Amino acid sequence: MSEPSKSPDWLKPTPRGLYCEAGDFYVDPVYPVERAVITHGHSDHARAGHGAVLATPETLAIMRQRFGENAGGSHQPLAYGEAISLGGVDVKLVPAGHILGSAQAVLDYRGSRIVVSGDYKRRADLTCPPFEPQPCDVFITEATFGLPVFRHPPDTEEIDKLLHSLKLFPERAHLVGTYALGKCQRVITLLRRQGYEEPIYLHGALQACCKTYQDFGVELGALLPVLGTTKDELRGKIVLAPPSAATEPWARRLPDALVAQASGWMRVRQRARQRGVELPLVISDHADWDELLATIDEVKPGEIWITHGAEEALLRQAGLMGYRARALSLVGFEEED
Amino acid sequence: MKRFAPLLDALVFMPSRLGKLRLLREYFATTPDPDRGWALAALTGELSFSGVKSTQIRKLVQDRVDPQLFELSYDFVGDLAETVALIWPQKPGANYQPTLSDVVDGMASATRANAAALITGWLDALDATERWALLKLATGALRVGVSARLAKTALAEWSNVPIEQIEGIWHGLQPPYADLFAWLEGRAPQPERGNLPTFTPLMLAQPLEDEDIPKLDPAAYRAEWKWDGIRVQLVGRGGERRLYSRSGDDLGAAFPDLLAALHDDVVLDGELLVMRDGDIAPFNDLQQRLNRKTATPKLITDYPAWVRLYDILEEKGEDLRGLSFDERRGRLDRWYQAAPRPQMDLSPLLPFGSWDELSQMRDGARERSIEGLMLKRGDSTYVTGRPKGPWFKWKRDALTVDTVLMYAQRGHGKRSSFYSDYTFGVWRDQELVPVGKAYFGFTDEELRQLDKWIRDHTVDRFGPVRSVAPLLVLEVAFDSINRSTRHKSGLAMRFPRIHRIRWDKPAAEADQLPTLEKLVS
Numbered sequence: 001m002s003e004p005s006k007s008p009d010w011l012k013p014t015p016r017g018l019y020c021e022a023g024d025f026y027v028d029p030v031y032p033v034e035r036a037v038i039t040h041g042h043s044d045h046a047r048a049g050h051g052a053v054l055a056t057p058e059t060l061a062i063m064r065q066r067f068g069e070n071a072g073g074s075h076q077p078l079a080y081g082e083a084i085s086l087g088g089v090d091v092k093l094v095p096a097g098h099i100l101g102s103a104q105a106v107l108d109y110r111g112s113r114i115v116v117s118g119d120y121k122r123r124a125d126l127t128c129p130p131f132e133p134q135p136c137d138v139f140i141t142e143a144t145f146g147l148p149v150f151r152h153p154p155d156t157e158e159i160d161k162l163l164h165s166l167k168l169f170p171e172r173a174h175l176v177g178t179y180a181l182g183k184c185q186r187v188i189t190l191l192r193r194q195g196y197e198e199p200i201y202l203h204g205a206l207q208a209c210c211k212t213y214q215d216f217g218v219e220l221g222a223l224l225p226v227l228g229t230t231k232d233e234l235r236g237k238i239v240l241a242p243p244s245a246a247t248e249p250w251a252r253r254l255p256d257a258l259v260a261q262a263s264g265w266m267r268v269r270q271r272a273r274q275r276g277v278e279l280p281l282v283i284s285d286h287a288d289w290d291e292l293l294a295t296i297d298e299v300k301p302g303e304i305w306i307t308h309g310a311e312e313a314l315l316r317q318a319g320l321m322g323y324r325a326r327a328l329s330l331v332g333f334e335e336e337d
Numbered sequence: 338m339k340r341f342a343p344l345l346d347a348l349v350f351m352p353s354r355l356g357k358l359r360l361l362r363e364y365f366a367t368t369p370d371p372d373r374g375w376a377l378a379a380l381t382g383e384l385s386f387s388g389v390k391s392t393q394i395r396k397l398v399q400d401r402v403d404p405q406l407f408e409l410s411y412d413f414v415g416d417l418a419e420t421v422a423l424i425w426p427q428k429p430g431a432n433y434q435p436t437l438s439d440v441v442d443g444m445a446s447a448t449r450a451n452a453a454a455l456i457t458g459w460l461d462a463l464d465a466t467e468r469w470a471l472l473k474l475a476t477g478a479l480r481v482g483v484s485a486r487l488a489k490t491a492l493a494e495w496s497n498v499p500i501e502q503i504e505g506i507w508h509g510l511q512p513p514y515a516d517l518f519a520w521l522e523g524r525a526p527q528p529e530r531g532n533l534p535t536f537t538p539l540m541l542a543q544p545l546e547d548e549d550i551p552k553l554d555p556a557a558y559r560a561e562w563k564w565d566g567i568r569v570q571l572v573g574r575g576g577e578r579r580l581y582s583r584s585g586d587d588l589g590a591a592f593p594d595l596l597a598a599l600h601d602d603v604v605l606d607g608e609l610l611v612m613r614d615g616d617i618a619p620f621n622d623l624q625q626r627l628n629r630k631t632a633t634p635k636l637i638t639d640y641p642a643w644v645r646l647y648d649i650l651e652e653k654g655e656d657l658r659g660l661s662f663d664e665r666r667g668r669l670d671r672w673y674q675a676a677p678r679p680q681m682d683l684s685p686l687l688p689f690g691s692w693d694e695l696s697q698m699r700d701g702a703r704e705r706s707i708e709g710l711m712l713k714r715g716d717s718t719y720v721t722g723r724p725k726g727p728w729f730k731w732k733r734d735a736l737t738v739d740t741v742l743m744y745a746q747r748g749h750g751k752r753s754s755f756y757s758d759y760t761f762g763v764w765r766d767q768e769l770v771p772v773g774k775a776y777f778g779f780t781d782e783e784l785r786q787l788d789k790w791i792r793d794h795t796v797d798r799f800g801p802v803r804s805v806a807p808l809l810v811l812e813v814a815f816d817s818i819n820r821s822t823r824h825k826s827g828l829a830m831r832f833p834r835i836h837r838i839r840w841d842k843p844a845a846e847a848d849q850l851p852t853l854e855k856l857v858s
Binding site: 147148149150151153161168169246247248249250251252256257259267268269270272273274276277278279280310312313316317320 | 343347349350351352356359360363402403405406409410413414415416419420423424427464465747749750751753754788800801
């Protein structure tokens with residue numbers, strides 16, 4: 001490792017994203033580029049239209065499913081733990097625990113190491129291997145939930161809330177808003193783990209991602225499309241849909257939908273109420289405040305760069321913990337959960 | 338707090354009345370005494386401890402959390418109790434987790450000096466939702482959208498005991514209501530009312546439909562004005578006095594002047610009004626005195642309270658409800674004449690020969706203080722609830738105005754996929770000014786059509802609200818309209834509802850503001 005006083009300068013924030021000049025590639029660029037390393041398949045990290053794309057086989061499959069012909073000129077799969085050299089920069093992808101295929105990009109160049117962690121979480125997820133901390137000189141972290149009010153409760157408690165509500169309101173369909181990629185499949189696996197064996201009904205926009213997960217061997221149990229069902233069939237059943245669907249005419253096909261949403265933002269009541277959510281479920285694929293802090297302490301980086309989220313509070317906290325930290329203020333990252 | 342906190346949490350998010358009732362029923366059925374009793378007291382506003390100030394809570398958290406991180410968090414969350422509940426550092430396995438009873442007992446005996454330490458200890462032992470519930474309870478700001486009436490309705494549904502029976506003894510009960518729950522579960526007889534000044538559930542009227550009129554014999558009915566105040570019950574019993582709303586809420590603290598004016602053992606049914614020099618003041622004036630914990634001398638002088646009497650239910654311990662209306666009315670007259678009755682008068686009976694004659698009287702009455710007519714059978718006994726036949730209310734026709742739809746907001750629950758709350762305006766010169774908001778009066782099919790129209794004519798969005806092109810005329814019905822400083826137009830409607838959707842009418846032909854101003858009562 002290099003001396004702590006010298007900040008590595010071979011990876012730079014640019015308007016297109018993090019750029020590595022030595023290897024001539026970007027990590028998670030927000031505009032189409034010649035060569036991209038992609039940490040995971042969410043659309044604010046994986047965009048369409050790049051030339052050469054390096055990512056895990058799962059992430060590449062997700063990009064192909066989402067973007068079709070626009071998924072990139074050429075795809076180079078790199079399995080977890082394997083290394084490759086790009087212009088003298090060693091690139092390795094290690095699990096980030098965020099969604100299927102999500103990886104941290106571990107970059108080594110001339111004796112110093114930068115880890116672009118992408119999005120990550122630390123609690124168990126049946127759809128992907130757990131985050132592996134990598135010692136490094138620079139740890140680039142997200143801060144989506146970088147405020148000490150965000151402490152996600154245990155997933156089991158949140159799933160219990162949903163199962164309890166099904167018992168209390170057996171005549172209502174329970175419409176759970178989830179993002180199509182990641183959250184949807186996570187919620188399904190959590191339900192299955194807690195013994196829920198009924199078919200789970202899907203909005204059309206979620207079906208393709210579920211198929212991709214199943215192709216990679218993730219067990220999701222019986223899934224049925226909402227399309228073609230009757231109102232009576234859906235009473236007391238769980239229906240998953242994108243969060244926006246609850247306010248769209250689509251939702252009227254459900255019997256008296258009880259609107260739930262699975263998201264880390266649900267921790268703040270006002271946010272949940274603004275979105276018309278009746279049953280907030282605090283289930284997130286991002287590290288909460290305690291996980292962010294624990295990760296920093298485990299990785300013990302020489303320096304912390306903060307990409308997107310509540311940078312200010314995490315900067316403050318990193319300072320209190322005795323770390324050198326800076327906010328990168330990258331553009332193009334959406335508030336998602 | 339293990340059960341109480343999730344209950345509050347679920348109630349906060351549940352928009353529908355039926356959903357709230359189900360949550361409450363389940364809670365009462367599955368929570369042991371005395372916790373469920375204390376929860377009932379908290380929900381019905383019957384808990385009495387002085388509570389802590391939010392500034393004290395703020396101080397507590399600043400001892401535990403970096404001030405800068407706290408400020409950033411508070412900025413994001415917006416609500417102090419919630420910020421503190423979420424940010425409070427966990428102390429796993431720290432302490433004995435207090436029950437709701439522990440918290441209520443502790444708060445009741447806490448002094449100003451030790452309340453903060455007590456709360457700190459509890460915060461350490463509870464999880465985030467429980468901390469939030471604790472802070473809501475301790476600062477006296479539950480606000481979970483449950484009225485006392487709703488809580489009692491849940492008790493009635495859960496136990497299959499009519500709500501009138503619960504209301505009839507409610508004000509003789511004390512938290513945590515062990516005797517009430519024992520009775521509702523069939524383990525004990527109904528708690529004795531004794532000589533306490535409890536509420537007697539009211540007799541209510543059915544609306545009179547046009548097709549009912551020919552079936553009714555005019556000679557059998559008595560008519561009186563339906564005054565535009567709020568229905569109340571004034572109770573004197575065993576030297577105690579109370580003023581109750583129609584749902585049995587105790588209004589006495591806001592009307593000490595009325596209580597002081599009553600000296601007899603008597604139960605009276607009447608209309609609460611603000612009266613100045615013999616004239617009934619606008620309903621707005623009455624609202625200045627409602628929903629207050631106390632009344633200042635200035636408020637009492639500026640908004641003089643008055644009760645216009647309709648009926649007498651009890652006199653010197655004698656229950657008069659079994660007598661006919663005519664007999665009761667005679668007793669009321671005699672009681673009223675027997676001594677000076679300050680701040681009260683009798684609602685006069687209106688002689689009439691035929692329904693046509695009465696109908697003309699009703700249409701002729703345009704004073705703001707009159708909502709319409711009440712019809713009561715002369716031989717009707719006083720029966721709790723809303724029986725069909727003995728009493729009718731015959732409201733005068735609503736006022737209507739043609740407005741233009743300006744904004745639409747998404748509804749909640751069943752209506753969350755519909756734009757169902759409408760803000761409408763009228764023209765002031767070339768500009769539209771909002772004059773009201775309505776979310777009922779239309780059929781499901783019309784709601785579907787309105788929703789589609791709104792989605793097709795949206796010009797701007799703010800969260801759940803859409804601003805629409807000023808093209809659609811809504812005919813809005815309302816009971817009355819008053820001056821108001823709260824609205825840009827300077828007017829506020831009572832009970833506005835969508836009367837008709839005027840798909841045919843050009844927006845430019847909607848009403849002008851001066852037209853509405855002429856309707857101000």
